[in-house]
Amino acid sequence: MWLKLHDNNGPIFVNMDNATHFQRVEGQRRTTLVTFAANNGSCMTLQVQESPDEIMEMLWEE
Template sequence: MWLELHDNNGPVFVNMNAVTHFQRVEGQRRTTLVTFAPKNADCVTLQVKESPDEIMEMLWDED
């Protein structure tokens, strides 16, 4: 499932099926997401403006 989230440069489309975990940035509304690609063992960390609660709501709305 793909979600449109936002970083400092604008929209970023995240494949939430590849996200291994996400958590709130301490003291901020932002969220850090970690994605993992098993085929090549690449790990990418993203920081987005949406809070974990907003992301969870988006995920529930997609179902």
């Protein structure tokens, strides 16, 4: 499932099926997401503006 989230440069589309976890950065208004690609074992860390609660709400709406 793809979600349209936002980083400092604008919209970013994240495949949430590959997200292993996400959490709010303490003291800041950013959420860190970690995604894992099983086909090649790569891992990517993203920082987005949406809160974990907003992300969970988006997931439940899909």
